[in-house]
Amino acid sequence: MKRRSLLLSLGTALTGCTPEAPALQGSWVGTHPERGHRLREAPPRADGPRRRAGVLIVGAGIAGLACARALSQRGIDDIALLDLEDQAGGNSRGHEIGGWPCPLGAHYLPLPGPDAREVTELLHELGLAREHLGRTAWDERHLCHSPQERLFIDGAWQEGLLPLPDSPAAREQYRRFAALVSQAQRELGFAMPSHRGRWTPGHAALDAQTFATWLDGHGLTDARLRWYLDYCCRDDYGADATVVSAWAGLHYFASRHGFHAPGDEAAEREPVLTWPEGNGWLSARLAAPLRDRLHLGRTVLRLDEGRHGVDLWAWDEAAAAPERWQAERVVLAVPLFVAARLLPLPALQAALQPHGHAPWLTANLALRGPLLERPGAPLAWDNVAFGGHGLGYVNARHQALDPSPQPPRLTAYAALPAAQRPALLSQPWQHWAQQVLRELAAVHPDLPAQVERVDLCRFGHAMRIPAPGVRGAPALAALRQGSGRIAFAHADLAGYSVFEEAYTAGVEAAGVIARAFQARPS
Secondary structure (H helix, E strand, O other), X not given: OOOOOOEOOOOOXXXXXXXXXXXOEEEEOOOOHHHHHHHHOOOOOOOOOOEEEEEEEEOOOHHHHHHHHHHHHOOOOOEEEEEXXXXXXXXXXXXXXXXXXXXXXXXXXXXXXXXXXXXXXHHHHOOOEEEEOOEEEEOOOOEOOOOOEEEEEOOEEEEOOOOOOOOHHHHHHHHHXXXXXXXXHHHOOOOOOHHHOOOOHHHHHHHOOEHHHHHHHOOOOOHHHHHHHHHHHHHHHOOOOOOOEHHHHHHHHHOOOOOOOOOOOOOOOOOEEEOOOOOHHHHHHHHHHHHXXXXXXXXXXXXXXXXXXEEEEEEEOOOOEEEEEEEEEEEEOOOHHHHHHHOOOHHHHXXXXXOOEEEEEEEEEEEOOOOOOOOEOOOOOEEEEOOOOOOOEEEOOOOOOOOOXXXXXXXXXXXXXXXXXXXXXXXXXXXXXXXXXXXXXXXXXXXXXXXXXXXXXXXXXXXXXXXXXXOOXXXXXXXXXXXXXXXXXXXXXXXXXXXXXXXXXXXXXXXXXXXXXXXXXO
């Protein structure tokens, strides 16, 4: 996912509001943190008949949906998916504000590389890609339209998110970083999904230090370059270069499009697929064929693995009642810290590292009319302010083919420090809406007066942070093999959170389950 990541900062005074302005309309949407916190309580007794399934999948995010889809394709149909939210899709869900679709989380998917075979197959099956004369042709309606990105810097908008260097010395650092990324691609190799690449002593050395330490060691200290690299890390990983590993910092570029300094003739903007509702477009299509097997609003509280099956206790949120299930096999398609609460497995405890998961905030804004434009590049799909604490905003109407004027719909994102998680869960939505408006008003002073409604979505533990030591942890590789009657499927197995990792983990977990079924005595 990027944005794969999410929202904004604090600072700057709120402008454009007057005492006569109408009260701000909005609400929290999309997540129910109190449901997840039921895991801290003793599970209730659940008497009565047990519900049964051949395979129970806990978690209906991208990994869980991918696992169910792959099992169905293998002829294993006795499946049930349980998820604590009321909509499937996890961090890749859509929303509507003012009658227009918008994302709650991840909002685009880069075109998959050669190692993301399962994702490529999915995109072909969904009609987004086809083979033509030996090459993959993408449906232009779903590729991000131009202009794709812009950055507000030095009082004007520039095209692209990489700040232009402001001196010959800075330009030289940009080129040196580009050369180091190319060298890493050549000599070490980086794959997406990452476990399909090699893991060498060189990778381990990168994983043992922070990205900031590695950059300092190479004399890459230019302020504009370092802001951009921090932005990229926060956008994909939820934390900056002082927190994520050097492996993660290089993987961001080397596993995909590389890094190209300004003026490099090979530089080309990375094509991405996107929709008004973001990756909710994809999760809705994954969930639709599974509708009869989805049991939403179920908070799973406990697992007991026995000799002949797995017993599971859940809380039905709508009925406010406990529920019992039994299955031959279970897939835990949930973050590893949740899996560790459900299952006392040493490998799960070993896989948990400091820094954990980044909290995120997404804000969808319905505006009454267009914003006044500042000098430079016109409104793009992705719009970011240099030096800001936030991750900018996307224009949810960017892909619309209707040329008639329509009120803007913007989605702003922020990755928050872990220390702000308690405030994210306890402060009212109005508090966070004002934080969003303050950040955006620094670039659009007229925006607060134009806001009609703000819907906010909070993720207390949105994305695994790939801090030093996370990616190389042997426990992650061990969990991919499953344990007894339990298989694991989540992007956490890669140490960071993107669609390609989650989807592949789900398909691979389906393979673990299918092989176990095939090995049963007849």
